[in-house]
Amino acid sequence: MRKKIFNDVLNDFVDVENPPRRVVSLDPASTETLFMIGAGDLVVGTDAFSYRPPEARNRVKLGSYTHVKFEILDQLEPDIIFTTLGAQKDLTSELERKGYPVYPLRVATTVGEILNNILLVGNASGHQESSRLLYLDLLNKLNSLPHPEVRPRVYVELDLGGPITPGFPSHISDGIWLAGGKNVFDSLTDAYVEPRADQLKELQVDLIIYEPKRERPEELQRFRDSLKTRGLSHMLNLPVYVSRGDFLAHQGPSFIQEVIPWINKVIFSWLQTKK
Structure with a gap:
């Protein structure tokens, strides 16, 4: 079933198959998130730098962080493509311009944005509940850290x-x-x-x-x-x-x-x- 999912980076809706059956992630953070929320089986291709977790190494590699082999991308027929901004801004724009179902995420400038991106990936991949559980687990991890008396x-x-x-x-x-x-x-x-x-x-x-x-x-x-x-x-x-x-x-x-x-x-x- 096709569905329009809002993307705040694009300030627009992305028309994608939802839940997706074939996912490409060109962002190492998104790749890791997909596997950690139980969506790793959906991932058919990644960038060359997506090696977390080790299972991600076995996925088809489409190119570097900033360049993609479009002939391979077309063969994979992705329902959604995760990217980020920063160094990938131009690639994201190119993918959008060519009509690919690209879903960009913001570069995390805080730990809070890392957590927020987990929920965004979970929502776009149809793994909402597992992304909430990972979010909560990581919050608990932070809250359990001991606090030093002196801040070096x-x-x-x-x-x-x-x-x-x-x-x-x-x-x-x-x-x-x-x-x-x-x-x-x-x-x-x-x-x-x-x-x-x-x-x-x-x-x-x-x-x-x-x-x-x-x-x-x-x-x-x-x-x-x-x-x-x-x-x-x-x-x-x-x-x-x-x-x-x-x-x-x-x-x-x-x-x-x-x-x-x-x-x-x-x-x-x-x-x-x-x-």
Whole structure:
């Protein structure tokens, strides 16, 4: 049965088969959500970066995050295509212009938006109740976190081909706050920036969280060497906690399920060193 479902990104209704029988997700966060709400069997194709959960690796890959092989997309005959904005804005516009049943989601700038996107995916995929249950489970996960007595000042650096740090309007900064810390760049109005050495020299930092591109033994030393090269030797004495690649940057449900609790543990580990 066809149904018109409102999409607030498009500010319009999307005419789709509901519930859908064949789903394409070009957004890794939406892909993870679909599997976690029990809609994984509907997913026939994804982008190359959708590898959460491991089962998603077995789906047909249609291309990169910003480009799609339309001949493969046509063969899959999707009832609905999940995308996001940001780097996918142009691809989303192209899909809409060509008449595909595209359902874009906003880039999450808060943990609350990650939760909201779960409900939107659940509604559009016909899995409303299971999306509510996942939503509730993640809320309970957040509410069960222990609260530190001291809120440490955290500097986060992501290796995205160069150093990038999150500002206030980012799910990472929000996640740090919910975990019991405070992002040292929380006053920045941009979501992500390249941190300048002069800025870092003026800030008080208690601990560093570093996310490399890949999880390799040499990444910590490579990061320390980078600090020296950038004239930030004063930060070498700070504790550095290294995450795995594409951990904090991911905007799917596992950010709440895994990343925020990990940051919370990092904070308590740092507090133990202060006793």
